[in-house]
Amino acid sequence: MGLLKQGQWFDEWYDTESNDGEFIRTDAQFRHWITTDGAAGPSGDSGFNAESGRYHLYVSLACPWAHRTLIFRQLKQLQPHITLSIVNPYMAEHGWTFKPSAGSTHDHLFGYDFLHQLYTHAQPDYSGRVTVPVLYDKQRDTIVSNESAEIIRMLNSAFNDITGNQENYLPPNHLKEIDSINARILKYINNGVYRAGFATRQDAYEAAVIPLFELLESLEEHLATQRYLLGAQVTEADWRLFTTLIRFDSVYHGHFKCNLKRIADLPALHAYMRELYQWPGIAETVDFAQIKTHYYASHQMINPTRIVPVGPEQHLWLPHGREQLQG
Numbered sequence: 001m002g003l004l005k006q007g008q009w010f011d012e013w014y015d016t017e018s019n020d021g022e023f024i025r026t027d028a029q030f031r032h033w034i035t036t037d038g039a040a041g042p043s044g045d046s047g048f049n050a051e052s053g054r055y056h057l058y059v060s061l062a063c064p065w066a067h068r069t070l071i072f073r074q075l076k077q078l079q080p081h082i083t084l085s086i087v088n089p090y091m092a093e094h095g096w097t098f099k100p101s102a103g104s105t106h107d108h109l110f111g112y113d114f115l116h117q118l119y120t121h122a123q124p125d126y127s128g129r130v131t132v133p134v135l136y137d138k139q140r141d142t143i144v145s146n147e148s149a150e151i152i153r154m155l156n157s158a159f160n161d162i163t164g165n166q167e168n169y170l171p172p173n174h175l176k177e178i179d180s181i182n183a184r185i186l187k188y189i190n191n192g193v194y195r196a197g198f199a200t201r202q203d204a205y206e207a208a209v210i211p212l213f214e215l216l217e218s219l220e221e222h223l224a225t226q227r228y229l230l231g232a233q234v235t236e237a238d239w240r241l242f243t244t245l246i247r248f249d250s251v252y253h254g255h256f257k258c259n260l261k262r263i264a265d266l267p268a269l270h271a272y273m274r275e276l277y278q279w280p281g282i283a284e285t286v287d288f289a290q291i292k293t294h295y296y297a298s299h300q301m302i303n304p305t306r307i308v309p310v311g312p313e314q315h316l317w318l319p320h321g322r323e324q325l326q327g
């Protein structure tokens with residue numbers, strides 16, 4: 001684990017000491033947008049037109065943020081149009097690396113060994129963390145975006161004319177609600193598990209775990225009568241929640257000490273998660289071997305023996321029974 005400073009790689013763990021033991025996530029720095037006609041998006045430069053074969057996605061199968069982008073590539077049938085490289089799940093002194101193993105690939109664009117080389121290729125004096133996902137433009141030879149929340153919004157609509165897939169996970173009449181529920185889920189769940197797991201003081205850990213379970217319990221209640229977060233239609237908010245839920249029982253419960261309950265103990269949430277897992281094309285984006293190897297083997301300060309637990313047994317193909325909920 002490390003970061004770049006003025007284009008130089010340093011092997012350093014997250015600094016929590018200057019923040020009272022709390023893990024604070026930094027903002028992604030590449031914020032351009034692919035649009036249908038190349039017009040500038042909400043941030044960044046213009047000129048990133050949606051085109052088949054022009055863009056390349058770098059992901060880790062372990063990473064919940066990168067997983068969002070893989071899911072949207074799948075849902076929006078973008079596999080033939082956006083090529084893919086998958087980093088090795090083990091992340092140590094060099095950060096993310098390219099070392100083909102079960103499920104991981106070479107860097108198909110440059111043949112680099114390390115993901116940080118891609119960052120300095122795009123910006124030689126880059127300073128900051130080297131994260132996945134990365135959406136790369138082969139034509140302009142630069143990074144379009146390394147912010148998953150924005151990449152999935154591009155994938156949701158920019159390529160519609162190319163794929164003919166018009167499914168919209170951001171229905172305009174629900175946009176405000178989606179943004180508002182996303183913000184709570186990001187703070188207390190998606191990032192909450194990391195704030196619990198990376199905390200280096202008891203109070204910082206508890207300050208993350210308690211509200212995490214409060215929100216999970218309230219979603220359990222909500223999803224007992226609502227099929228999806230916003231009612232009858234699956235939206236972006238559901239997919240953003242899903243990538244944390246699906247990792248919960250195998251890594252966040254044990255490794256990150258989020259252990260008041262398992263998702264398997266919350267019947268509505270578990271059935272909801274199973275429905276999303278069983279959605280066409282989604283189970284193939286979930287790789288538990290990579291997920292467990294990444295977290296348990298890479299975070300040596302949390303798990304010094306690097307032993308990867310064998311369990312838990314999961315029953316993700318049990319019927320979800322949620323068809324009867326009307327929304």
Ligand SMILES: N[C@@H](CCC(=O)N[C@@H](CS)C(=O)NCC(=O)O)C(=O)O
Binds near residue numbers: 064066130147149
């Ligand atoms: N804001 C980013 C966060 C991505 C992120 O934190 N990815 C993690 C993997 S799960 C990463 O690459 N971490 C490497 C590091 O922080 O050094 C996004 O959502 O795209």
